[in-house]
Amino acid sequence: MRSHRDRALGKCTAASRAALAAALLACASLAGCTVIRTCGLSGCAGDVEITAQVNALFEQHPVLEPPNVLRVQTLNHVVYLYGVVDTDLERGLAEAVASQAKGVTKVVNSIGLSGTR
Helix, strand or coil, X not given: CCCHHHHHHHHHHHHHHHHHHHHHHHHHHHHHHHHHHHHCCCCCCCHHHHHHHHHHHHHCCHXXXXXXXXXXXXXXXXXXXXXXXXXXXXXXXXXXXXXXXXXXXXXXXXXEECCCX
């Protein structure tokens, strides 16, 4: 049987976890709001051009073409890469190529591996 102290500690821990989850959710949503406040709903000046330039650079590398699937999004000059490639080498290449686009301040690589090759 659990003591009164153990039950109280368990409640405190559960409450702490809930508070931590709420705080993390609030921080995540505020980060997105910062970009909107800084750049507006249409994004920062140059973001559309950066995305187009990264896609054009990808087209110069046949190894990144299908069956690989790559998606590019740019927010406040930070390029976000999504999709799936066959190898870790292709994943690294995509990040390196994206970082070459003019105006890119950072590349966040969220590309997964399909592992088919």
